[in-house]
Amino acid sequence: MQRIGVFVCWCGSNIAATVDVEAVAEALSHEPGVVFSANYQYMCSEAGQNLIKDAIRDHQLTGVVICSCSPRMHEQTFRKTAAAAGLNPYMVEIANIREQCSWIHKDKAAGTEKAIILGRAAVAKVHLNAPLVAGESPVTKRALVIGGGIAGIQTALDIADAGFEVDIVEKEPTIGGKMTQLDKTFPTLDCAACILTPKMVDCAQDERIHIYAYSEVEKVEGFVGNFTVTIKKKARFVDETKCTGCGLCTEKCPQKKVPNLFNLGLDTRRAIYIPFAQAVPKVATIDADYCNMLKNGKCGVCAKVCTAGAIDYKQTDQHIEEKYGAIVVATGYNPIKLDSFEEYAYAQSPDVVTSLEFERLTNAAGPTGGTLLRPSDGKHPHTIVFVQCVGSRDTSGCGKPYCSKICCMYTAKHAMLTRDKYPDTEVYVFYIDVRTPGKNFDEFYRRAVEEYGVHYIKGMVGKVAPQADGTLMVQASDLISNEQLHISADMVVLAAAIEPDKSARPLATMLTASMDTNDFFTEAHPKLRPVESPTAGIFLSGACQGPKDIPETVAQAGAAASKVIGLLSKNKLTGNPCVARSDEMLCNGCSSCEKVCPYGAISYEDKEFRMPNRTVAIRRVAKVNPAVCQGCGACTVACPSGAMDLLGFSNRQIMAEVDAICK
Amino acid sequence: MQVNEGFKPTIVAFCCNWCSYAGADLAGTNRLQYPADVKIIRVPCSCRVNPLFILRAFQRGADGVILCGCHPGDCHYTTGNYYARRRMTLLFSMLDYLGIERERTRVEWVSAAEGVKFAATMNDFVSTVTALGENKRLEDLRCKAN
Numbered sequence: 001m002q003r004i005g006v007f008v009c010w011c012g013s014n015i016a017a018t019v020d021v022e023a024v025a026e027a028l029s030h031e032p033g034v035v036f037s038a039n040y041q042y043m044c045s046e047a048g049q050n051l052i053k054d055a056i057r058d059h060q061l062t063g064v065v066i067c068s069c070s071p072r073m074h075e076q077t078f079r080k081t082a083a084a085a086g087l088n089p090y091m092v093e094i095a096n097i098r099e100q101c102s103w104i105h106k107d108k109a110a111g112t113e114k115a116i117i118l119g120r121a122a123v124a125k126v127h128l129n130a131p132l133v134a135g136e137s138p139v140t141k142r143a144l145v146i147g148g149g150i151a152g153i154q155t156a157l158d159i160a161d162a163g164f165e166v167d168i169v170e171k172e173p174t175i176g177g178k179m180t181q182l183d184k185t186f187p188t189l190d191c192a193a194c195i196l197t198p199k200m201v202d203c204a205q206d207e208r209i210h211i212y213a214y215s216e217v218e219k220v221e222g223f224v225g226n227f228t229v230t231i232k233k234k235a236r237f238v239d240e241t242k243c244t245g246c247g248l249c250t251e252k253c254p255q256k257k258v259p260n261l262f263n264l265g266l267d268t269r270r271a272i273y274i275p276f277a278q279a280v281p282k283v284a285t286i287d288a289d290y291c292n293m294l295k296n297g298k299c300g301v302c303a304k305v306c307t308a309g310a311i312d313y314k315q316t317d318q319h320i321e322e323k324y325g326a327i328v329v330a331t332g333y334n335p336i337k338l339d340s341f342e343e344y345a346y347a348q349s350p351d352v353v354t355s356l357e358f359e360r361l362t363n364a365a366g367p368t369g370g371t372l373l374r375p376s377d378g379k380h381p382h383t384i385v386f387v388q389c390v391g392s393r394d395t396s397g398c399g400k401p402y403c404s405k406i407c408c409m410y411t412a413k414h415a416m417l418t419r420d421k422y423p424d425t426e427v428y429v430f431y432i433d434v435r436t437p438g439k440n441f442d443e444f445y446r447r448a449v450e451e452y453g454v455h456y457i458k459g460m461v462g463k464v465a466p467q468a469d470g471t472l473m474v475q476a477s478d479l480i481s482n483e484q485l486h487i488s489a490d491m492v493v494l495a496a497a498i499e500p501d502k503s504a505r506p507l508a509t510m511l512t513a514s515m516d517t518n519d520f521f522t523e524a525h526p527k528l529r530p531v532e533s534p535t536a537g538i539f540l541s542g543a544c545q546g547p548k549d550i551p552e553t554v555a556q557a558g559a560a561a562s563k564v565i566g567l568l569s570k571n572k573l574t575g576n577p578c579v580a581r582s583d584e585m586l587c588n589g590c591s592s593c594e595k596v597c598p599y600g601a602i603s604y605e606d607k608e609f610r611m612p613n614r615t616v617a618i619r620r621v622a623k624v625n626p627a628v629c630q631g632c633g634a635c636t637v638a639c640p641s642g643a644m645d646l647l648g649f650s651n652r653q654i655m656a657e658v659d660a661i662c663k
Numbered sequence: 664m665q666v667n668e669g670f671k672p673t674i675v676a677f678c679c680n681w682c683s684y685a686g687a688d689l690a691g692t693n694r695l696q697y698p699a700d701v702k703i704i705r706v707p708c709s710c711r712v713n714p715l716f717i718l719r720a721f722q723r724g725a726d727g728v729i730l731c732g733c734h735p736g737d738c739h740y741t742t743g744n745y746y747a748r749r750r751m752t753l754l755f756s757m758l759d760y761l762g763i764e765r766e767r768t769r770v771e772w773v774s775a776a777e778g779v780k781f782a783a784t785m786n787d788f789v790s791t792v793t794a795l796g797e798n799k800r801l802e803d804l805r806c807k808a809n
Contacts (some may be wrong), residue, residue: 061769066752070684070688070691071705072680072684072685072688096703098691099687099688099690099692100688100690100692101689102689102697103691103692103694104690104691104694104695104697104782105696105698105699106696109701110699111699113699114702117702118702121704260770321789361745473757475790503766507738508737509737512738512739512740512741514681514682514733514737514739514774514775514776515737515774515776516774516776517774517776517777522775522776534681534739535684535739535774554755578707588691596710596742596746597692598740598741598742598743630740630741632707632708632710632711632743633706633707633708633710633711633743634708634710634711634740634742634743634746635712636711636713637711637712637713637714637746637750638746646707646711649706649707649711651713651715654704654706654711654713654716655716655719658675658704658719658723658725659706659719659722659723659741661673661675661702661704661719661720661725662673662675662723662724663723663724
């Protein structure tokens with residue numbers, strides 16, 4: 001018989017306001033095996049934990065039930081408390097009477113009754129708990145960063161700086177991500193390339209960092225400390241080791257009409273290309289969709305002009321298998337497609353552009369060499385209208401319900417820079433709210449209004465109508481003066497909402513990392529564990545977790561790196577002891593469990609059994625490798641003879657909970 | 664359908680640790696109300712739920728049992744919820760054969776971010792089971808005696 005202690009937490013008034021904690025402690029004290037029962041204001045506080053420790057020692061407790069917040073919150077805390085008092089940490093069970101009781105029931109009588117039942121179920125479970133000891137597994141001291149934008153670059157640099165090897169997998173031919181396409185960065189107006197490209201070069205030069213550019217993650221197996229990842233290195237038809245990046249092929253290629261995706265299709269490039277001058281690695285790539293040689297076998301100009309002999313038309317995709325201890329997701333974002341926003345005439349008029357396209361139009365390395373010209377006729381625009389929240393904070397279903405966070409600031413930047421360079425251009429900004437929380441952000445926005453005379457108008461644009469004379473008629477309402485406005489504009493710039501990269505969803509499935517309804521990765525705890533995924537060994541960096549500007553992304557990248565460094569610094573990892581175990585006396589070696597195990601943790605061995613008539617029988621029985629088993633329990637249900645059970649969540653334990661609840 | 668006023672059903676909810684249990688926590692954090700008749704049992708994965716647990720619950724007098732797991736494709740253990748879905752399909756057709764109303768059992772996918780869905784699901788399930796009334800079909804009086 002266990003000697004069980006029950007500890008009911010008030011959580012200040014969080015629990016005590018809707019659950020009679022004293023009545024719960026009193027009721028549970030009469031449960032079989034309960035020798036001690038107490039309630040306290042904050043069980044997780046030092047005094048509360050001391051109360052638990054003292055009770056364990058004074059009453060020789062063999063099991064502990066804490067009625068408190070969710071085990072997802074403080075299970076580890078209370079397990080450590082028990083361990084400090086000499087009790088096996090797995091002899092602690094939590095009854096969740098806060099998130100799943102006090103916070104959701106206003107009726108105190110009903111809440112109290114439910115709390116007692118939940119406590120009773122936990123007591124019934126603890127009766128069947130057994131001390132568990134976690135196994136250990138080694139750690140591969142190498143990290144993988146998926147995505148080579150500013151988030152991935154910063155994470156990789158920080159991890160490498162601590163002395164660990166890092167691989168970056170980037171799907172584009174070069175690292176750098178969205179930041180390479182930006183002109184200036186708010187609120188300091190630093191040149192984006194000037195602050196990013198040195199970091200890209202650092203990545204290339206650091207011998208601990210290996211860049212797999214033009215590559216994708218294909219398969220992920222294993223678990224924290226021991227991931228095996230298959231990386232697909234897409235054929236670029238150029239030998240990376242030979243190409244010097246001279247760029248001669250990109251000038252001589254006769255196929256000139258390829259949309260330049262780096263400039264968002266605003267100009268063209270050749271079929272063989274280097275995305276931009278500072279690309280890392282600076283290696284040419286052949287676009288197989290447009291190359292005449294790859295399509296028809298006729299051309300071969302690039303091979304003829306290449307003095308390094310780097311062109312290889314027969315190159316195929318390579319599949320590389322690597323081992324990692326930790327994986328960082330840094331897949332970033334994209335602006336949404338604006339096809340469903342017909343009112344802004346994005347598809348009809350080339351002079352309606354997204355903010356990222358505007359960024360290229362003002363960039364010295366962009367299609368216009370940094371001079372702001374209308375895409376339709378190459379003339380200088382005299383009136384520009386910026387529209388904010390295009391698809392952001394949109395609950396109509398066309399866009400995204402969330403705030404994209406960065407648009408207010410980059411629009412202020414665009415407006416300010418336009419007025420600075422072209423004082424004769426009138427600039428209007430239509431907004432729902434201007435949101436500028438951040439260091440020196442509001443000051444920046446006020447400068448745009450006060451110093452640069454940008455016209456900020458609260459209201460939404462209803463329609464953008466292309467006119468016969470080439471201008472755009474913008475119909476909008478001014479919500480403050482309650483007037484209808486008609487502005488004849490030369491250009492309209494849409495602050496499109498941002499969404500997670502499309503590669504994130506299949507990647508999340510591969511990593512078994514969870515996502516929210518908008519396909520942003522979920523963090524382990526929204527406040528206290530913001531850079532960890534709930535899946536151990538998977539970390540989050542940058543906009544894959546939610547919309548973020550560059551300073552925040554860099555801060556999060558550093559935080560993710562520090563978590564990875566902490567993990568890789570360990571020589572051994574303590575595993576989860578709640579794994580499956582087979583009772584060899586019951587097992588008949590039918591292989592049902594092996595077939596459902598997603599980890600291949602179950603193997604079979606021939607075992608000798610002494611029979612009653614003094615003969616020896618050899619039988620095939622299942623054996624679980626505890627280092628590989630993740631404790632899902634699929635095998636326990638598949639087993640027809642009831643031989644397979646899950647430690648910590650055994651059949652008898654769950655049945656006991658069911659019985660306690662249904663009593 | 665008659666409405667059983669005053670009847671408080673006993674409802675067992677099996678929730679997987681990674682998605683639905685976290686979704687239930689989120690419903691709590693957001694103070695979304697649902698009836699206290701729902702009692703949650705935490706399991707590592709929906710595939711840990713043996714059909715026998717559900718039969719046991721009905722034997723012991725549960726009026727409704729709901730199993731919640733990660734959305735298909737999102738299982739923390741990759742395939743667990745697919746096993747759960749198949750097993751429950753079989754079990755539910757057997758329960759149907761035994762004369763247990765189909766509405767007393769349910770499988771729902773609730774992610775860690777869907778606190779609203781969790782509360783809405785529970786509200787709906789509780790009102791459905793309340794309308795059905797007490798479940799005595801499988802109740803084992805020998806179980807009740809001890």
